[in-house]
Amino acid sequence: MITLQMANQHLNFPSRSENISLVEKLIDDVCLQYKVNEDFYGNILVAVTEAVNNALYHGNRLNPDKSVDIRFEPQNDTTLIFKVSDQGEGFNIDTLPDPTSPENLEKISGRGVFLMKSLSDKIDFGDEGRTVEMTFKLN
Helix, strand or coil: CCEEECCCCEEEEECCHHHHHHHHHHHHHHHHHCCCCHHHHHHHHHHHHHHHHHHHHHHCCCCCCCEEEEEEEEEECCEEEEEEECCCCCCCHHHCCCCCCHHHCCCCCCCHHHHHHHHCCEEEEEHHHCEEEEEEECC
């Protein structure tokens, strides 16, 4: 079941790849509501969809019996917070290999968390890696 509560800026859906379009719509609606400029919009879109992809594929392993939860919390008119949670086993952020190290440059995986860190102003992992909270400052 898909739960979409725009008033509360909350989205919950089963772990199916086609549901990423719901996330893009949520981001579009939030960015329109808060008049986010194009540069910040791109950062938010890439970082949040990457977090959701990680939740879908790595966290929940595309198990449709598990869900992904996204919450949007405006801190004020210039700071937006997105929280993405999955129901997977979690992971230790400290054990992820550095994708910029020479030995990892040719690997196709391992860039998602790096992108999320690079594009957000602040990032926190909680619940043993099952939740990521990204903060975006709009000025």
